[in-house]
Amino acid sequence: MSEPSIFFSDVNERQGSFLRRTFVVGGLTALGVTALTVRLAQLQVVQAQEYATLASQNQFNFRLVPPPRGRILDRNGVVIAGNRPSFRVLVVRDETKDLDQTLDLLGQLLPDTVDRRRAIIRDVNAAPRFAPVPVKSDLTWEEFAKVNIYANELPGVMADMNEARFYPYGGSFAHVIGYVAKVSDRDIAAVRDRGEEVPQLLYNPGFRIGRSGVERALDEDLRGVEGGNRVEVDARGRVVAEDVGGSRPATPGKDVVLTLDADIQNRALEVFGEEAGSCVVMDVRNGDILAMVSAPSFDPNLFVSGVPGPIYRAWADYERRPLTDKAINGVFAPGSTFKPVTGLAALIRGANPDRRIHCGGAFYLGRRFACHATHGSQDMREAIKNSCNVYFMTLAVEVGPDAIADVARTMGFGQTFDLGIGNQNAGLVPDREWRRQNPVRGDGRWYPGETPSYGIGQGALTVNALQLAVYTSRLANGRKAVQPRLIKSIGGEEQSVPGGDRDLPYSPEMLAVLRDGMNRVTDVGGTGFRNSQLGLGAVRMAGKTGTAQTRNYGSGARRSNVWSQKDHNLFIAYAPIDNPRYAVSVIVQHGGLGGGTAGAPRAREVMRVALLKDPEIRQRIEQSGFAETEDPGSHEANALGAAEPAQVDARPAPAASTGPRPYLSEPPE
């Protein structure tokens, strides 16, 4: 050992200082660890609950399980809006070895993915690595099978199945039940504007929202309640475990049953062929709407995955307006179908139905109002049968516009109904008050010259096909002011229309006079005789023709063959004559000549289906021995009528497309 070279005092000082400092270091360490312990206690003991919640929020996620949308059924349980399986192909980037190579292979199986390749790559790269990205939906079964067969060579590609809305009858119900479509930013904004919270379901890529008709009006009933699958996820969002407890199944949407009858509805669209117009069939006893069509129609299935631009433009630009619901939103002058209203207005003011008025071919009030023929002397029944303008112009001038308007409203015009769906156009029932607010010539006076036209359903008066059907039903049942009903039940809960059982304020005898006139319309010599024969033996149809001018024939050519310049053609009907069950209204837009030509044969065909579907009436027809007897006056009734019973018994297969259907127009006389 060498000599200590530092003086002892210094050694001691150095050592003493070191010891003191070491003590301080130990103390500081202890202090630091105490601080850490306090912090640990704060986090792990005091705030433990709070952080445990945060941890489970990290660990568990709810993945939305979309509910199946409620179906829409007809009155007999036939599905008119359902869900069909839809096959999709998805790509998971994380599981593909090489995205380009995978897409090359996929392009061989599904050639149309090649065109969208750039967009697909962008979508896949934008999504999280492990998230499946839909590459193509609505695969055919063959494509789906192919993808599955080659699954081993396509790592990261999978095919699965989800549900898509399906309308088996295509265009038949397009306007009534509407359609569903992708949720747009405007839908989201609309929910926000109502001050409600936007349901998470709306953000689900597969979700479709009701856009029109019943689908829109009852969207929330049909939608159902989304379920949640509680899954365990890791930090990158990859699902580690499915359904770890606390999952909630989706509640399917409610089924909606409509009062419509699929057979009648299909036939009603069918008879329009390429013509434009609308047809409504009602049960006169309770107001159930059995058919409500607007022609031409469109295929609502295309809206489910998005209508291709050119098709939508074609629909929107077509002059016959396939996208407009003409049954409740298209309004027309009722023409002569309105004459019973004028007659009723006179009867309740004490007019005698047996009073005879002479028709000399024209009515004069300041100017000449032409009649379509010279009818001579006739009473009210005969005037309805002949559809005489002079008779009803005379009555109209006698009772005045306000009396006519009052009856028109009572019979169902100038109003919308509590159908459960929107988009109704109330039309217009003019009276003096209305004229004051909408003056033509400054002073807002009702000019006497307006009244004769009003009396025969022309002028400012407009109605829609539903109102015509309601009006016909009220005339036909002779007592009750039936209210139309479209929604039969929602989720099994029967729906009723308030005020459906009110009585009409008119004596049944008066209504019987009008019905008597309408019965004669379809009888020998009536304006609708030739085209109104049902060929069902004792069961006969009554009706009223109508022609609505679309322009003033004051000067120049009276008739035109240009579609948009032709008159509208209307027909209202009910059957059977003795105990009315069904009312039909038909409007054929620019349908050409008088109401007997375009409206009546269509009403007849639709009525036949309705009657033949009714077991009681069918029994009566068979008892009368006339079951399948053809109408001697019509070849066409033969052709269509023979096919009828078969079509009624076995429901027609779902229509593949909604293109114009052939309709044998009336053979020229």
Place this chain on the structure above:
Amino acid sequence: MTASALTRPGERDRLSTKITELDWRLVALLCVVAFTGTAMLYSIAGGEWQPWAMDHLTRFGAMLVVMLGLAMLHPKWWFRAAYPLYAVLLLLVLMIEFTPLGYVAGGARNWLNLGFIRIQPAEFMKLGLVLALARWYHNQTAQEARWSWKLIIPVAMIGVPFLLVAKQPDLGSAMIIGLTGAAVMFVAGLSWKVIAAGGIAAVVTIPPFVMFGMHDYQRNRVLTFLSPESDPTGTGYNIIQSKIALGSGGVLGRGYGLGSQSQLEFLPERQTDFIFSTVAEEFGFVGSFGLLACYVAIILISLRIASTAHSHFARVSAAGMTAFFALFVLINGAMVMGLAPVVGVPMPLLSYGGSSMMTVMLGFALVLSTRVHRYAELPKGYGLI
């Protein structure tokens, strides 16, 4: 036969005596911590020895043998090695900066590829620095250590590696180097007045340094620490997730292998810097407090060993090593609990990582050597060459 001041000459130099002189409590505590680390690495790998647990255990086993072997080494060898070691390490740090052998990992150029091995010289630099400082202080008087112009030398010995490492930029390592050096100067007897002045100077200069002298990611870390909730998905994510892991552990923990934060990878860097959070999550307050207690015991035992050494070199170097270890524990602990910014400082012996494990174990070799040779005297001026 235990050694004492009255042991016969030669008795203490026998290997058998030396082995009995080892502080087995300290060795046992080190094993407890390292085994805990292995268990946690096994757990977060989903019950697999790969990729971390086996490596960790193997490294610890190897380093345990090295540590015990080096503990037999007389302090004079440590003393002699001090300056050359420091010089070599400084050279390696310089090589990172000025030769193509250095390479970048995790945003900082702090790795050196020597062909046969890849190391982080900054880790070993702390060890070399402690030895070199202790050797320098060994030859100074108390007065000189307190306050004299000569202190320029230790300041330079700390400052050069500090600046080099900070430039890499590896702020965590630089900070440890600076603080370890400061701790050595403190235990060697630096004047309180100077310490106070240095403290005030630090308080004054740090905020401007944070704003203007740091790299963006470093500044983000500091700013995020001050308010982690301001950016929960970005730089604040680590701190928030770590706090959730700690807090959700509760008093008794969620159970071994059942910590959702670490198992499902919400916790970032869970095998290295944030492994303490995993312990806390799976074993709760009881487990994390127990682990902290082990660390405190290791530190206090080491300080006690340092204070019993007869040579100034041995006690200063042992205390410096202990301070270095304590800094790791405190900084990492504060970091995972959201009390300090996220700087890449691992929890010693618990975190996965070879360089850190080697440094710490070599440090404890020195401490154990100090214990075994606590009566050894090193004359002033010894082994200058």
